[in-house]
Amino acid sequence: MKIASFNVNSLKARLENLKTWLKDADPDVVCLQETKSTDDTFPRSELEDLGYNLAIHGQKTYNGVAILSKFPLEDVRIGLPGDDGDEQARYIEAVIPAGGTVVRVASIYLPNGNPLGTDKFTYKLKWMDRLREHTQTLLTYEEALVLAGDYNIIPKDEDCYDPVAWADDALFHPEAKASFRSLCNLGFTDAFRAFHQGGNRYTFWDYQAGRWQKGQGIRIDHLLLSPQAADRLVACDIDEEPRGREKPSDHTPIWCELKF
DNA sequence: ATGCCCACGACACGTGGA
Numbered sequence A: 001m002k003i004a005s006f007n008v009n010s011l012k013a014r015l016e017n018l019k020t021w022l023k024d025a026d027p028d029v030v031c032l033q034e035t036k037s038t039d040d041t042f043p044r045s046e047l048e049d050l051g052y053n054l055a056i057h058g059q060k061t062y063n064g065v066a067i068l069s070k071f072p073l074e075d076v077r078i079g080l081p082g083d084d085g086d087e088q089a090r091y092i093e094a095v096i097p098a099g100g101t102v103v104r105v106a107s108i109y110l111p112n113g114n115p116l117g118t119d120k121f122t123y124k125l126k127w128m129d130r131l132r133e134h135t136q137t138l139l140t141y142e143e144a145l146v147l148a149g150d151y152n153i154i155p156k157d158e159d160c161y162d163p164v165a166w167a168d169d170a171l172f173h174p175e176a177k178a179s180f181r182s183l184c185n186l187g188f189t190d191a192f193r194a195f196h197q198g199g200n201r202y203t204f205w206d207y208q209a210g211r212w213q214k215g216q217g218i219r220i221d222h223l224l225l226s227p228q229a230a231d232r233l234v235a236c237d238i239d240e241e242p243r244g245r246e247k248p249s250d251h252t253p254i255w256c257e258l259k260f
Numbered sequence B: 001a002t003g004c005c006c007a008c009g010a011c012a013c014g015t016g017g018a
Helices: A011-025 A044-048 A119-139 A174-184 A208-214
Strands: A002-007 A029-033 A053-057 A065-069 A074-078 A091-098 A101-109 A144-150 A221-225 A233-238 A254-258
Touching: A002 A011, A002 A101, A002 A144, A002 A221, A011 A029, A011 A044, A029 A101, A029 A144, A044 A053, A053 A091, A065 A091, A065 A101, A119 A144, A119 A174, A144 A254, A221 A254
Parallel strands: A002 A029, A101 A144
Antiparallel strands: A002 A254, A029 A065, A053 A065, A074 A091, A091 A101, A144 A221, A233 A254
């Protein structure tokens, strides 16, 4: 089963690009972030026509997450537990039957957190605390679990074209990195790092300053796998091709293959 | 040192992204 994550930076603006990639890459499950569409403007039939079931959590203008799946989507959870007052659409989770068992998949759009020293950074750290709390519960299920999404975290120096330039950014702040490590330390495998070492592999290139053309990106979209999911992991890679197309997202998809 | 580019809402440019 091929499971992917793709921050599309507006589903409306990216629909043709996304459809092209779905036909080319043929993923079974796709976690989308930054759909920037409400549930009633979501292009349902366009994606259903390609064979996908949909679970969506929309919001006007900002955020928005979804899961597309060629297999049924069950037990859909909308929103991250831990703060009923949080209005931002950044989390959706579903259970997908697979090979006589299940895989649980979450689509995550973790807050950016810039600028530092504001309530936006506080919100990011609190959101990460909530994510860790919730995943601790999910891990007790002892299922194959894939936490897929835009984490807005550059884990290490090698995940960034210029660590010095990013030193004072919320994506690279020591507290944010430490929080991400504490999540990983619960027992998750960074699927990409299970196959690829070293630098110069990224999932995001800023539209500005010709970052894509210069090869200057950051690795902030991650697939975190529970032990039971990691047992089944046979491949993982970043697909840079969509970033080089006309009218691209500033992110590109990352995918993994689980054997069932 | 700052802004570069892009999407949105809704038509002018401010907000947010990372």
